[in-house]
Amino acid sequence: MPKEKKEKERKERRSVADEIDRIEEQRSRCQSSLERAEFRHRREQLLDEDRQALEDEMTIMNERIQKYEKELEVLRGENRRNMLLSVALLAISALFYYAFIY
Numbered sequence: 001m002p003k004e005k006k007e008k009e010r011k012e013r014r015s016v017a018d019e020i021d022r023i024e025e026q027r028s029r030c031q032s033s034l035e036r037a038e039f040r041h042r043r044e045q046l047l048d049e050d051r052q053a054l055e056d057e058m059t060i061m062n063e064r065i066q067k068y069e070k071e072l073e074v075l076r077g078e079n080r081r082n083m084l085l086s087v088a089l090l091a092i093s094a095l096f097y098y099a100f101i102y
Helices: 002-013 017-044 046-101
Strands: none
Touching: 017 046
16 A cells, blocks of 8 residues: 555656656557567467467557556646646736736
C-alpha cells in the first residue's frame, strides 16, 4: 500500500503535460520493442518454445501499449478540460477588466 501511495503522490506533483510526455515515451519504447520482436518473429526460424515465448512477449507488449493509449486518452481529456478552464478564466478576467477598470 505505501508504494501505491508514493506513486499517487508523485503523479499529483507532475503536470498533466509532463505525465503525457512520460507516457508517450514509455509507449514509444514499448512500440519499438514490439517492432523488434515482430521482425525477429518473421525473420528467424525459432523452436516452438522460443516462438511461443516471443508471441507471449508480443501479446504482453500489445496489452501494455493499449493501456498506455487509454491513459493518454484520459490525460489528454484532462488537459483539454484544464485548457478550457484557463481560457474561461482569462475571458472572465478580461470582462471584469473592461467592465470595471477601462
